[in-house]
Amino acid sequence: MSARRRGLIALLLFFAGTLVTFQAGRTQGFPRDEGYYFEAGELYAGWYEELLTHPSKALTRASVDRWFGYNHEHPALMKTLFGLSWRLLHRCECPRQAGRHPVAYSHPHRTLSLLSEAEAFRLPADLFAGLLVALVFLFGAQAWSTGVGLVAAVLTLAAPRMFFHAQLACFDAPVVTTWVACVWAYWRALSDRRWGWRAGVAFGLALATKHNGFFLPFVLGAHYLVVTARALRRGERFRFPVVFLWMAGLGPLIELAHWPWLWFDTVARFREYLAFHLHHVYYNMEYLGTNYNKPPFPWSYAFVMTLFTVPVTTLALGLGGAAVLLDDWRRERRGDPSFLPASPFSATCPGLLVGLNALFPLCIIAFTGAPIFGGVKHFLATLPFLALLAGVALDRLVRYSVGVLGGTVRGARMAMAGAGVLVCLPAVAETVRSHPYGLTHYNLLAGGPAGGADLGLNRQYWGYSTRGVLPWLDEHAPRHAAVYWHDTNQPILNMNVREGLLREDIGNTGLEEPGVRASSIAMVIHERHFNKYEYWIWDFFFPSGRTTKPARVLTHEGVPIVTVYERPRP
C-alpha cells in the first residue's frame, strides 16, 4: 500500500477515534483527578491569556507561580491543552457561575462557543485518542501489513479500561499516545535518520504528558542493544545511536520549555516533582479480596488485572502474536529455509520492540515494588502493543489458513478483512457494554462485573460514578439539600453544576465524619476500604437502628456502585 493511502486511512482512523471518544465522553462521569485538571487547565490558560495581553507581567515569577503553582506535581502539557481548548471553544456563562471556577470572571469569555465546558476540556484527550489509533495503525501497517494495523488500531481503543481513560481530561491515555509515538518514531529512526529528531520531540512530549515517559529510554535502549548485536553479528559496522542523542537533547528541553513552573528554581522544583512520585502516599486498591494500601504489593497484580480486563479475544490473539514472533525468531536462528521475514523492516526487529513494550509497563509495576493503586491505568501502555501482537497473530493465522485451503492472494486479503471485523466484534461489544462504568468492568474470564465482584477485584475509583445518581438527586433532593458526596470532590460538583447536570442549590457537607453528620442525604461509593462510610451513615441517619434501607442503589449489571441514603425527615 502506498504511503499516501496509508496516511489517508490513518487520518480516517484519527477522526473516528476522536469522534467516538468525544461522543462517549458526553455521558461519562467526571473523576476526582479530572476535577483538579479542569481547574489547572483554566488557570494555565489564564497565564497564556496574560502572556498575550501583558507579556512582561506574565513572565515574572509571581505570575508564573500564581497560574502554574496549582497541581505542579504533574507536567503541564495536557492541562495546558485542556485549558486552551476550553478557552477557545466553550459556551461561556462563567460570570454567573461565581465560586465554581478557580478564577472570578466579571465578563463572559469571547470564545467560539462550539462546545460545553466539559466537552471543550476533554477535546484534546479525544484528539490524543484519535492520534493513538492512527499511530498504532501506521506502526502495524508499516511493520507488517495494513490488516495488522487496522485490527490493532481498533483493538487498542476497543478495550473497556482504555476506552474509559481515553475520554477523560487526564493523562493516562494521552501518555499512551505519546509513548507509542516515541516508540514508533524511534523505530523509524533506526532505518531513517531523518526520524531522529521526531523521536526526540515525541520523547519530550511523553515527558511533558506524564512521568511514565522517563521509562522510555530503558525499553528503547534494551531494544537497541539487541538490534545492534544482531547487526554486528551479520558483519555490519556499528552505527552510533543518534536517535538517543535527539531524545537526550530534545526531551529535557521540551519538558522545561512547556512548563513555566520549572523556569524558576529549576533544580529544586524538578526534584520536588520527582520526589512527589517517588514518595507518593499509598492509596487503596482491592485485589483478589485483599485491600492493599502499603507495601509489599503483589507482583502478580499487573498480569492478573490484564488477564481480567482486556477482552479475551484480544488477549488470546496477543499471546498468539507473541508465539508467532518467537517462532519466527527461532526459525531465523536455526536458518530454517522456509523462514521469510514478515516485515521489510525486520532488521530493526519490530516484533521485539512490540513485545518488549507489551511486557515492559507490566514489569515496571510487577518488579519495582511500585504501588498498585493506579489500577490498570498505570500499565495501559501495554495495550496498543498487545493489540499489535493480536494483529500479527490474526494475519498469520489467515495466511496459513488460506494456504491450507489453496486460496489466492486476493482471497487472503478478503479473508483478513472478514476475520479482522470478526475479532474486533467482541472487543467492541465488551467496550459498549462497559460504558459508562468502565472501571467496574471485567472480562469474560473474570465473569463480567459480577465476576469481578466475586473475585474481590476493585469496583472502581476516583468517585466518578456518582454522575449516575444525579437525575435521582435532582428529582428527590429538597431545596438546599445538604449532601455528603463521599469521594466525589468539589471540582467535580462544580463541573456537574456548570454542565447543568446538578441543581445549583444542592450543597456539599464536606469530608469524613463531620460531613456525614451534617448531611441529610449521604452516599457511599463502593470500594472495599470505603465500607466504613456506609456504617457511619447508618449510625448517624438511623440512630434507632431499626432500618438500613437505602433510598437508591446505583448498579452496573447488578453490581452496586453507589448507594444513597436519606436521613428520615422528622
Place this chain on the structure above:
Amino acid sequence: MTATGKRWPLLLAALLLALVVIETGAAVRARSRVAGEADWQATAAAVRAEFRPGDLIVFAPAWMDPVGRSYLGDLMPIEMVARSDADRYGRIWEVSIRGARAAETAGAEREVEQDHGLVHVARWKSPPPAPVTVRYDFTAHLAEALVTQLPVDGRGDERPCFQDPRDGDAGFGCASTHVGRRTLEIDYRPRRGVLVPVDQHLVTRLEYRAVPLGGTLVGYTGLHDYYARKNADGPVDFVVFIDDETVYRGRTGNADAWKRFAIDTSRFAGAAPHRVRFEVSAPAPAWRNFGFHVEARP
C-alpha cells in the same frame, strides 16, 4: 506431516471463531442476565409474607447486600446487618443470585426455597445452638456502664468519663477520646459494638454493675477503621473481670479481624447480678481504635 498437522491453522481459526461467538454473545446478553425490578419485587413480597421477628435475612454473594437492602432493608436493623454471628436467629432467609451461598447457612436445614426470576430465596432452620437467647448484651446496655480511665502504670487517679451521647446513641467523653456504641468497620465488615479508642497511656474501664450472667460470656474484639489499621499495627490488651476476678485476658491485632472468645461463667450463673468490668489499653496507643461486643448467654 499428517492431515491433521497440516490443518492446524483451520483448527485454530475454528477455536478463534468459537471464542469470538462466546465473548460477543456474553457481552450482548449480559444485561438480560441481571435480576430486574420485577424479580426483586417478587422476592421481597415472598420474604415479607413469612418473615417473623427473630429471623435473619442474608444476601449472597455478600456484595449485593445494598441491592437486597433496598428492597428488604426496613426488616433489617443495624443489629442484624452488623451482627457478630448468627447464633441469635432461629431462621435464616437466604436471598441469592448466581448460585451463591451465604456462610451463615452452612450446616443449616433448608425448609423452603423458590425462584423469583433470577433471584433465589431459601429459608433455613439455623443449626444448633441457635437460636440463643441473650441474657445481657453489653453493647445494647452501654448507657448503664460506668466508664473511667486511669494511668497504665497505676500512678494517678481514676478519672470518670462523662455521659456524652452523640447522634442519639450512648457514649462517653473521656480524656481525649469518645467511647460509644457504633457500627464498627472491622476487617471491612460491619460489626455492632462498643468503640473504645485507646486513649494515650491510659487504661479505659467499662464497668457494668448488675449483670445477670448465664453459662457463658461470648465476645468479639477487633480493630476498627482501615485507615487506623494502615497507620499502626500494635496490639491492644483487653481484660475481663467478674466481681474483680480476672476471667479473660486477650490481645488483639490488625490481623485478628473480629476475634471471638468465650468464657465459662457457669459458676457465676444464677439470680444474683454481678459486676463485669472490661479494661482496654495498648503499649503503643496511636491509631488503636479498639472495638468489642460481649453477650451473656445461658
